[in-house]
Amino acid sequence: MAFTAGTRVGPYEIVGPLGAGGMGEVYRARDERLGRDVAIKALPDAFAADPQRLARFRREAQMLASLNHPNIAAIYGLEDASGTPHLVLELVEGETLSARLARGSLPPAEALRLGIQVAGAVEAAHERGVVHRDLKPGNVMITPKGVAKVLDFGLAASDLPASPDALTMAARTTLGTVLGTAAYMSPEQARGKPVDRRSDVWSFGCILFECLAGSAAFGGETVSDLLARILEREPDWSALPAGSSPRVREIIKRCLRKEAEGRPRDIRDVRLELEELAAGGATADPAREKSIAVLPFENQGGPDDEFFADGVTDEILNALAQVEGLRVAARTSCFAFKGRREDLRLVGEKLDVGTVLEGTVRRSGARLRITVRMVNAANGYQLWSERYDRELTDVFAVQDEIAGAIATRLRGTIEARGPVRGGTRNLEAYELLLRGRGLQIKRGRFVPQAITCFEQAIALDPGYAEAMASLADSYRLIGVFGGAPAAEYMQKALVLAERALAIDQNLADAWTTVAAIEEQYNRNFARSDALYERALTLDPRNSQARAQRALWRACRGAISFEEALAEHRRSVHDDPLNSWVGGMHSQVLGIAGKHEESLVEAERSLSLDADSYYAHWNVMRSHAWLGHYERAILEAPGLMAISGRHTWALGLLAWTYGRAGRAHEARAVYDELEARSRHEHVSPAWLAMSAGSAGLGEEAIRWSEQAVAGRDPLVLWGPKMQFWDPVRTHPRFLEVMRGVWA
Numbered sequence: 001m002a003f004t005a006g007t008r009v010g011p012y013e014i015v016g017p018l019g020a021g022g023m024g025e026v027y028r029a030r031d032e033r034l035g036r037d038v039a040i041k042a043l044p045d046a047f048a049a050d051p052q053r054l055a056r057f058r059r060e061a062q063m064l065a066s067l068n069h070p071n072i073a074a075i076y077g078l079e080d081a082s083g084t085p086h087l088v089l090e091l092v093e094g095e096t097l098s099a100r101l102a103r104g105s106l107p108p109a110e111a112l113r114l115g116i117q118v119a120g121a122v123e124a125a126h127e128r129g130v131v132h133r134d135l136k137p138g139n140v141m142i143t144p145k146g147v148a149k150v151l152d153f154g155l156a157a158s159d160l161p162a163s164p165d166a167l168t169m170a171a172r173t174t175l176g177t178v179l180g181t182a183a184y185m186s187p188e189q190a191r192g193k194p195v196d197r198r199s200d201v202w203s204f205g206c207i208l209f210e211c212l213a214g215s216a217a218f219g220g221e222t223v224s225d226l227l228a229r230i231l232e233r234e235p236d237w238s239a240l241p242a243g244s245s246p247r248v249r250e251i252i253k254r255c256l257r258k259e260a261e262g263r264p265r266d267i268r269d270v271r272l273e274l275e276e277l278a279a280g281g282a283t284a285d286p287a288r289e290k291s292i293a294v295l296p297f298e299n300q301g302g303p304d305d306e307f308f309a310d311g312v313t314d315e316i317l318n319a320l321a322q323v324e325g326l327r328v329a330a331r332t333s334c335f336a337f338k339g340r341r342e343d344l345r346l347v348g349e350k351l352d353v354g355t356v357l358e359g360t361v362r363r364s365g366a367r368l369r370i371t372v373r374m375v376n377a378a379n380g381y382q383l384w385s386e387r388y389d390r391e392l393t394d395v396f397a398v399q400d401e402i403a404g405a406i407a408t409r410l411r412g413t414i415e416a417r418g419p420v421r422g423g424t425r426n427l428e429a430y431e432l433l434l435r436g437r438g439l440q441i442k443r444g445r446f447v448p449q450a451i452t453c454f455e456q457a458i459a460l461d462p463g464y465a466e467a468m469a470s471l472a473d474s475y476r477l478i479g480v481f482g483g484a485p486a487a488e489y490m491q492k493a494l495v496l497a498e499r500a501l502a503i504d505q506n507l508a509d510a511w512t513t514v515a516a517i518e519e520q521y522n523r524n525f526a527r528s529d530a531l532y533e534r535a536l537t538l539d540p541r542n543s544q545a546r547a548q549r550a551l552w553r554a555c556r557g558a559i560s561f562e563e564a565l566a567e568h569r570r571s572v573h574d575d576p577l578n579s580w581v582g583g584m585h586s587q588v589l590g591i592a593g594k595h596e597e598s599l600v601e602a603e604r605s606l607s608l609d610a611d612s613y614y615a616h617w618n619v620m621r622s623h624a625w626l627g628h629y630e631r632a633i634l635e636a637p638g639l640m641a642i643s644g645r646h647t648w649a650l651g652l653l654a655w656t657y658g659r660a661g662r663a664h665e666a667r668a669v670y671d672e673l674e675a676r677s678r679h680e681h682v683s684p685a686w687l688a689m690s691a692g693s694a695g696l697g698e699e700a701i702r703w704s705e706q707a708v709a710g711r712d713p714l715v716l717w718g719p720k721m722q723f724w725d726p727v728r729t730h731p732r733f734l735e736v737m738r739g740v741w742a
Contacts, residue, residue, distance in 0.1 A: 003027050009040055009086055010079040028091060038076060041087040054085070061087055066128045071121035073141070073149045092149045097207070098137035102597040103604055104572035104585070105214030107352035108244055109378070112278050114140075115208045117148035119271035122204060125150075126197045126267060133195060135203035136184040137210065182226045183216050187258050190227045198260040201267050205255025212248070213239040214569040217256065231258070239566075241573075247277055291353040292320060292406065293329035293377075296338040297370070300362040307431035309361040310335075312370060312399060314434060316357070319403030321539075329353050330543055332441070336577030336608060348377020350576060355383065357406065368392045372402055395427065424464045432457035433467050440474055441580050443614040445644040447477050468500035469510035476513055480520060480713045482647045482683030487710060490521040508539035512548070519552055520713040529553075543575035547584040554588060555717045561592035579609035586618045591720050595626045613643040621652055625722060629660035647673060651686035655723050658693030666694040674699075683707075685714035692726035700727045704736045715740050 002025070007014040012029040018039060019026050029040045061078050068074070074090040097114070100106070106114065118140055125132060132139075134152060141149045182190070186202035189195050209217040217235040220226035235256065240249060251273055257263050264270050294317045299309035313334075320328045329351040337347060344356045359372040373385040386405065388398050424430055436453030439446040454471035458464055475493035479486035494517050500510040515531035518524045532549045536542060546567055554564035568585040575581050582605030589598035599622035606615040616639045623632035636653050643649045650669050657666035670690040676682050688703035704727070707715050718724045719741050727733045 003040075003042070009081045010088075012038060012040060012079070012088065014040070029088075037091045039073075039089040039091045040079075041089060042081075042084065058085060061085070067125055067130065069121055069124035071117045071148050071150060072124060073151050090149075092141040092143060092151065094141050094143040094149075096138050097140040097142055097148070097211075099600055100142060101137055101210055101214065102589075102594075102600050103582075104569040104576070105241070106211045107349050107573075108212065108241070108248070109278075109349045109352070110146075111208065111211035112248070112274055113146070113349075114142070114148050114211065115204075116271055116274045116278060118150060118207065119204060119267050119274065121148070121150040122200050123266075123268045123271055126200070131195060131197050132200050132203075133189070134181060134184075135200050135207065136181045137207055138181070140207070182223050182230075183218055185227070185230060186260070187231050188260055190230050196260070197267065198263045198265065201255050201263045201270065202260075204267060204270065205252050208248075209235060209240070209252050209256070212241060212244055212252075214573065215239055215566065245277060247273070290325055291327040291329070292355045292357060292374075293334050293347060293351045293353045294320065295347065295356060295358045296335050297359040297361045300360050301364065305361070305363050307434050308363060308427065310338075310434050311427065311430045312361050312395065313359075315399040315430075316403050316406075319400055320406060323403070323406075327353070327541070330541060330575035330578065332543075332579075332581075333575045333577035343380070344375045345377055345380050352573070353377055363392065366392050368395055368398070370398055370402070374406060424461045424466070426461045426464075429457040429460040429464055429467065432460070433464070433470060436467075436470060436474075440470065440477070441578075442609065442612045443477065443481065443580070445613065445646060447474055447481065447483065450474050451478075463503060465500040465503035465507055465510070468496050468503070469507050469513065472497035472500065472510065473513040473516075476516055476520075482681065482686060482712075482714075484681050485710060486521055486712055490517050490711075493517055506538055508535045508542050508545065511535035511538065512542065512545040515545075516548060516552075520716065521711055523711075523716075525556070525558065529558075541574045543571040543578055543581045546574075547571040547581050551584050551588055552716065555591065555720045557719060561588065564588050565592060577608055579605045579612050579615050582608060583612070583614045583618045586622060590618075590622055590625050595622060598622045599626060611642065613639070613646065613649070616642050617648055617652065620649075620656070624652065624656045624659065627659075629656055632656045633660070645672075647683050647686045651683075651690050651723065654690035655693045658695070658726060663695055666690070667696070670694040670696065670699075683712055683714060684710060685712040688727075689723040692724070695726070697727060697730060701730065701732050701736060704733060708736055708740055 003009070003014045003017075005014055005016050009029065011033055012031055015028040015030055015037065017025065018028050025042050027040045027042070029038050030036075031038050058078075061075060065075050073092050076088040076090065079086045079088055105111075118135075122132060122135065132150070135150070139150060139152045141151055143149065184203040184206045186195065186199040189199050206217045213236075218226060218229045218233075220229055237249070237253075240252075251270060255263055255270065294313055297309045297313045299306050301309075314331065317328060317331055317334070320326060333351055344358070347356050348354065354377055356375050356377050357372060358375070359370060362369045368388075368390050370388045370390075371385070372388075374383045375381065376383055384405070386402075388402070390398050432453045436450040436457070439453065440450035451471060451474045454467050454474060457467040458471065461467070472493045475489045475496065478484050479489040479493070483489075493513060497510045497513040497517075500507055501514070504510075511531055512535040515528045515535060518531060519528035532545065535545050536549075539545070550559070550564040550567035550571075553559045554561050565585075565588060568581075568588050571581050572578075572585055582601055586598045586601035586605060589595075589601060599619070602615065602618035602622045606612065606619055609615055616635070620632050620635035620639050623629075623635060633653070633656055636649075636656075639649045639652075650673055654666045654669035654673075657663070657669060670687075670693070673682050673687055673690055677687060684703045684707035688700045688707055691697075691703055692700035704715075706712075715737070718737060
């Protein structure tokens with residue numbers, strides 16, 4: 001029976017539903033006696049009268065009661081309500097492993113740690129003669145403290161039947177019947193044959209593969225395709241990260257052997273091997289040993305020195321990026337830890353690095369003191385520390401000295417590539433660059449503020465190539481986000497980016513800007529692809545360039561969305577705490593039709609930067625594309641406030657009103673945009689989409705003509721974006737778009 005809030009089941013009071021699976025509905029309930037919440041699992045009414053399902057449900061209770069392990073959700077009891085049994089279970093807070101993997105692969109150390117816990121849980125079940133048979137990321141919860149809990153033994157069965165009746169029941173539920181979730185089924189399970197504990201070993205191998213690769217070991221458009229690949233093909237081993245441990249690869253390969261006899265007989269052996277690897281810490285993976293994250297140095301001076309401290313951090317990051325063979329965590333992800341006290345071992349796991357550098361900066365008059373400390377991220381032990389007392393004018397030399405000391409200790413060598421910092425020695429200009437970058441990444445109304453910072457930095461140092469590159473991309477963003485006619489700002493951006501490259505040919509960001517302009521405005525796609533390739537050759541871990549390239553190429557049909565998502569998963573892995581990269585990933589997931597995953601990633605992006613207009617926009621868009629129109633509309637006031645009623649925000653609101661059947665409100669939003677267009681630039685693409693959403697077909701076509709004539713970059717997104725749906729099939733509209741969408 002279905003429960004409503006307030007219903008009592010024995011001593012427990014129902015709070016609300018948690019979800020439902022094939023073997024039951026789950027509710028949150030309150031145990032007032034012990035002051036804790038629990039999960040209550042009930043059979044659906046349709047199943048309660050089925051003796052076989054009822055027997056399996058009771059069997060689950062017996063099996064769970066026999067299992068006592070910190071990585072298995074515990075059973076507290078069995079309660080009857082209206083003659084139907086209900087399981088009282090430990091309520092596990094957190095998120096499922098599948099939800100976590102929707103945001104991309106796990107750092108190798110985190111994957112190893114979770115793998116050990118899951119293997120330990122399965123081992124404990126096997127020792128009691130219990131085979132799970134439905135082991136998958138959706139049945140693994142991760143608590144806020146990072147503890148894995150294996151759930152849902154609703155399909156489990158003992159591989160040691162205690163009686164002829166039990167043996168008959170096991171035969172009924174295994175022979176000729178496919179149970180479990182297809183992507184994680186062993187070959188024998190896919191064939192409907194009897195299974196034993198080696199089937200769980202296979203499923204565990206699939207989970208560990210996905211944790212590292214960010215994609216399932218086996219996929220297919222239909223269940224039949226999927227099962228055929230499980231039976232006949234190998235996983236794409238190249239999907240595993242290039243730096244992953246050879247021993248981990250070998251463990252996964254043994255777990256995924258087609259014949260059960262070739263797999264490890266006991267998952268205990270797998271767990272012990274993984275623990276041995278984990279015990280080796282950073283030395284278990286030489287590639288990870290030569291990697292570092294530089295956390296924002298703590299400012300111990302006055303408030304005005306905050307950007308100076310950030311500048312010191314950034315300069316050391318830039319210098320370390322020149323160390324041959326050293327992998328440096330992305331700046332944005334490193335700066336996500338600014339002002340936070342985190343366990344450095346956790347920082348190492350989140351950023352997938354073997355070492356972490358932290359420090360302090362104090363500026364007093366003409367004197368400067370910098371202290372640094374380098375820590376082994378695997379065990380938290382200090383590897384090196386130093387204090388530098390210098391004249392303020394020596395700051396750049398000190399930064400290079402620190403980078404050199406780190407390189408020596410990590411056995412790297414500094415490449416002789418000339419000036420690292422694009423030529424500036426002006427501290428004030430550098431602080432303006434940092435301030436501008438922080439504003440630029442928020443997008444929307446923050447971009448003009450960023451432009452002011454970059455222009456002031458260049459005024460202080462006219463040869464400052466990095467500031468020129470950042471200003472160039474800000475001009476491009478003005479064209480993309482509709483702040484001014486694309487023709488006006490795209491040309492300014494191109495000239496400035498080329499000036500920066502004339503000073504420093506190694507500026508990957510400048511090459512990225514030129515590539516984007518060639519694609520988004522000039523529509524010279526071949527040249528754009530070549531320039532993006534050059535940028536990523538210079539900086540393979542430039543997550544923003546990789547994510548931007550993938551989104552635009554997918555929208556214009558140059559690559560599939562699966563290819564785009566693979567690029568975005570890599571971007572998120574390389575720069576996991578970058579809100580903008582997360583927002584791009586959310587948008588691609590949404591366009592690809594993965595709306596639930598898109599919402600999860602949008603909310604994660606917003607959690608990284610609550611001031612980001614683009615993150616707020618993606619949360620509202622995700623709700624709207626899910627069909628949660630009223631929920632999306634509730635997000636609108638916050639988005640309007642943070643964006644300053646930006647045209648992207650208003651355009652999204654108009655579309656949402658239109659889809660919700662609120663044509664009057666959609667028309668009001670369009671009227672606001674149209675009125676603004678008389679005295680300021682408003683993107684004709686958004687005017688067209690808003691008019692279509694308000695049912696104004698003629699106006700939508702008229703604005704579409706202007707968007708095409710003005711080379712509005714958003715026109716390129718048309719074939720794949722839902723915003724054009726209201727007029728997509730109109731013959732005149734198709735004629736307007738013929739030359740662009742062909």
